Amino acid sequence: ASTQTAATGTAATGTTPDASTRGLVEIRGVSKSYSGHEVLHDVNLTVQPGEVVAILGPSGSGKSTLLRTINHLESVDRGWVTVDGQLIGYEQRGERLFELKEKEILKRRTQVGVVFQNFNLFPHLTAAENIAEAPVALKRVSKSDGRELALGLLARVGLGDKADAYPRQLSGGQQQRVAIARALALAPKVLLFDEPTSALDPELVGEVLDVIRDLATLGTTLIIVTHEIGFAREVADRIVFIDGGQVLETGTPAQVFGSPTHPRTKEFLGKVL
Ligand code: ADP
Ligand code: MG
DSSP states (O other), X not given: OOOOSOOOSEEBOSOOOOTTOOSSEEEEEEEEEETTEEEEEEEEEEEOTTOEEEEEOOTTSSHHHHHHHHTTSSOOSEEEEEETTEESSEEEETTEEEEOOHHHHHHHHTTEEEEOTTOOOOTTSOHHHHHHHHHHHTTSSOHHHHHHHXXXXXXXXXXXXXXXXXXXXXXXXXXXXXXXXXXXXXXXXXXXXXXXXXXXXXXXXXXXXXXXXXXXXXXXXXEEEOSOHHHHHHHOSEEEEEETTEEEEEEOHHHHHHSOOSHHHXXXXXXXX
């Protein structure tokens, strides 16, 4: 995958990461505009190892943009993101951040797995080939070890018998499970999900949520944008509510669903619950 951003070269920043940067994922002071329209405003979020964070918010509130800054599919105008203490997309020179070269961006991005709404599998590759593609291309494993890795991951998502199926031969739920296996193939430190069940027929949602639930139970660090409120309530350690490009409220599911403090959170939950 290539970055779909216009390289900005630099991100204006007041503060830069230091030893106090503790969380597995740190998002600090991130702002982002599209042609003068600010879609992220001074977003701060710290995600601890093993934490499951669900991001909720109305359509157009900036959820996808925020998620995409975490692996630098989007550049930022201000602020920075680190994963395990390493800046994503940028390097620090003095007080300034400079966008990294494509090759280095790709390398750092391997720390972060992403699962999109529309699966985005390679149509001309089998399930196993989709999963083995990145580890083999990055020369982490041989072709035969890549297949072994893929078979193991397919078994984990309940698709041990679909290794040689092409995406068109799989249901949407199965394709999304392959996409999750593919996202796990580089052993990322954190997995991002952007509305992973929104494109699925209702009867296929459960099988995908089951896989995500398993990952959560195993202690995988997850950041999930979702409209599945019941699921968020059940699996998330923390809920983050975003509106107008700002984090308006964050807390445990009990706090946010039980006694939301921000009027916009109340309004949103009133519509979806
Ligand atoms: P959400 O995922 O919460 O629905 P998005 O992050 O997709 O919201 O979008 C937030 C805002 O940014 C929206 O107003 C959207 O139209 C705008 N936006 C998103 N991507 C782009 C882009 N590539 N160019 C211009 N505007 C964009
Ligand atoms: Mg979105």
